[in-house]
Amino acid sequence: MKKKIYLLLFFLCFGILAENSTxxxxxxxxxxxxxxxxNRRDTAIEVSKFIKNEKRVVIARDDHYADALSGSxxxxxxxxxxxxxxxxxxxVIQRIREINPEEILILGAESAVSKEQEQNFIDVFGKEKVIRIAGKNRYETSFAVAKASRRQNFMIASGxxxxxxxxxxALASQKNAGILLSRQSTLPLPVKNYLAPFSDPALIGGEAALSSTVEKDLISIGKTPTRISGSNRYETAVSLAETAPSSEILFIASGENYPDALAASSLASQYKAPILLSHKRNLPASAAEYIKKHRPKEVILLGGEAALSKNIETQIKNIDEPVVNHTxxxxxxxxxxxxxxxxxxKTKSKTVHTIAAGKFAYVYKIEGSYLYLKxxxxxxxTNTLAYTTMMPYQESTYIPGPFISQVYPVDIPMGCESASALMALKRKGYALETTLPxxxxxxxxxxxxxxxxxxxDPYKVVSGYYMTIHPKPLTQFANTYGNAQDLSGSSLxxxxxxxxxxxxxxxxxxxxxxxxxYFKYWNGKTMATGIDNAHVVLLAxxxxxxxxxxxxxxxxxxxPKEYWEYRVKEExxxxxxxxxxxxMVIR
Structure with a gap:
């Protein structure tokens, strides 16, 4: 029997070791x-479903971020x-009914959350449960919230x-700290006076957010503030995250728009997790390095793809791949x-095209370290890093070649489409012996x-007809001579x-x-709108x-015998x- 137990333990241990090794x-x-x-309001409701707290809920206006953030x-x-x-x-009332909190705190004055909206909550939950905390402005509201919270440690951030x-x-609650808001240029006097008996506060952000004068204001009341900052908002978020222990969960919010993340501070606090910020399409290098270093088990994005694109998910899942130059x-x-x-x-099993040095390419999407180019x-x-992001408008070029007139040596008054197409073909080495007729x-x-x-008939002008040819059939025809593509709908x-x-x-x-x-014409099926002074030219x-x-x-x-070339401003x-x-392009 003992032998069987030893064997079982051996296989169990071996299995664990093998699993760990894998x-x-x-x-x-x-x-x-x-x-x-x-929307932002629905996102807040969704976030609340993950928060375990039956004591208190906070209500703020969705476009007054300062009041909502003071609630942390x-x-x-x-x-x-x-x-x-x-x-x-x-x-919101329905969701709060499900929570059944002891108190409902409305943050901000009636200009933010109206008296009528407050009354809606009183009618459902009773006047004793609904409490408004407000000041004359965002700074006084944050000050009023801080007093009501009875915190004795504080972080000061830009209002x-x-x-x-x-x-x-997200970190304030973990550190038993409250949030106070300040102007960039100077610390509001009520905040300055209130901080006098408490411990040294932390300043969040660089001097572009909170100036050295704010620091001096604190020093003048005997404080030695600690500044936590980075070179931008994304790096400041990472610097804040580094002041707390690693967490198995990480939250990421938009650094370009606040609403989806307004309600997330409490959720992040519950899991003792930081919130980092990101661009819409690409993860900042500082955030990527934080993820690589701390390796959380789960990364939760706050908000829909309009705030944080699908590409952010891809970059996080492939975080160990070489970092692409996200310029x-x-x-x-x-x-x-x-x-x-x-x-x-991305297996690189089959080459479909080679882009020659010096050519421009369109970045259709970015997936981890890979660029998908057109x-x-x-x-x-490709995952090459051999490129520069110099924009096309910074360079110049001219495509030489023959000029074709639609009025000489043969007058073809409605021949601009054909003349321009044939010019383009000849400039790429096609149809060299073909005349316009x-x-x-x-x-x-x-x-x-x-x-x-x-x-x-291109040789005649007949009223009532839209005498032209659109890109699709002209492209099909041009492809009998060379390499043409219909670019209709493309950006300039x-x-x-x-x-x-x-x-x-x-x-x-x-x-x-x-x-x-404009004029109306019959296209054989229905009346359509055409451009009476339409004309087709070559971009050379x-x-x-x-x-x-x-x-x-x-x-x-x-x-008519002269080459006619002129310039047009981009706008x-x-x-x-x-x-x-x-x-239409000829390649």
Whole structure:
């Protein structure tokens, strides 16, 4: 029997050791979850469901962050609820009924939480339970809350911006401290006088948040304040987190917008966990290093994807991957500084494209250390760091090549689309022997609908018809000569990237970029709106010094034999391009 027990213990111990060995060998990947509602008020209700406190709840206005953050001064973990002025608090009342607290604290004056809203709570819970704590302004309200909390240790944060007070609130309760708010330039006199009998406070944030004068105000009453700060709000949050023991849970809130995280200080306090701040799309390097160092088991994001994007989740889950240079931004552009392969997926099993050094690429998304790039109609993953974030508008280029006129040697009054397309093809080395009449002879044509082909005869002007061809059929036709892509709907930045990569762009606009003149026409199925002075030109270059596009215009009736090239300021071109956002590129 003893032998069997020893064997059992051996296998149990061996199993534990094997499990630990496997765990040690595997890479760290924290669980990432999210607490969010449809809006800031719903998010606060969702947060309250995780807080275990039946003694007290706090109510503040959802766009008065200072009052809500002052509530973290109270002992214990008090759920915070947010109200919008003029909105019925029925959902909040229902949630508070479920909690059944001993007291309901309304923070802020009636200009923040109205008398009518207060009466709603009194009608349901009784006057003895509903208590308003308020001052004439946010500083006096924080002072009134601090007095009511009976705290004897304090953290002082800016009352002019939310991030430092938000992250401090999560740790204040853990340190038995209250939150007091101050102006950047000077400590409010009531706060200064109130602090006199208590211990030395901590100043949260650098001198841009709380000036050296605030520090001197404290010294003048015999205090030796400790300043906890970083070079920005994100680093200040990390500095605060480092003053507390490591936690298995970490909260992350938006550093750009406060509402989703307003109610989270109590929840973070309950779990003795810090709150860090993040950009919407990319995790700050300081936050990433904190996660790597402390390795929490779970990271909880506060708010929906409008506050913290899906990409933040990906970066946290892949936190041990090499850190990408996050100067690249989703939806932005980078200049590749060495030949860079793009892969079908992050296993790098198949190369789908190689971007040549000196070319621009569009950053479609960032996943951990990988960039998903688009360039020359190809897209794929790379984790190269060989790029610069110099924006396309800082560089210049010109795409040389032949000029094609739609009025000489043959007058084709409705031939601007064909002339511009053929110019673009020739500048990329295609259709070198093709004349404009030859090009037009094979152009797809239709009786009414420019989405199907050219409407009518390019050699004639016929009223009542929208005599043009839209990008889709023209692109299909151009692909019989070379490499064309319909870029309709693309941003102007994307068109500029194509030009800077040496690819001419055909653009649908108006004659000489004048204001549009609209008219109604029959497209074969229904009445539609067209632009009577529509015109199509070639974008042949860009001047980064002046912010101008170089236009090769096939229509020059005053001097038909001359090459007509002129420049258009970006704001003027953008105004006309955005009427339809029609464009085609030749690569």
């Amino acid at each position: 765990a040690a060998a595997s890479s760290y990947q924290p669980k990432v979850s999210r607490i969010a509602g449809r 001064s109270f002992e214990g973990n008090s759920p915070a609820f947010l109200l919008r002025k003029g909105i019925d608090p029925a959902a 002019e911006n939310f991030p430092d007070a938000l992250t401090a609130g 690249a931004k989703e939806g932005g552009y980078i200049k590749i500084t060495k030949d860079t392969p793009l892969y079908k997926d 360039q020359d109609g190809k897209s794929g993953y 030859e090009f037009i002879s094979d152009l797809p044509k239709t009786s009414r609908n420019p989405d199907l082909g050219f409407v009518g 930045d994307y068109l500029r990237m194509e030009i800077l990569n040496g690819n001419p762009v055909v653009l649908w606009g108006t004659y000489q970029f004048n204001n549009p003149v 270059g860009y001047d980064g010094k002046t912010g101008e596009y170089i236009i090769a215009d096939p229509y020059n009736p005053k001097a 003027n071109l953008a105004k006309i391009y955005h009427l339809q956002k029609y464009a």
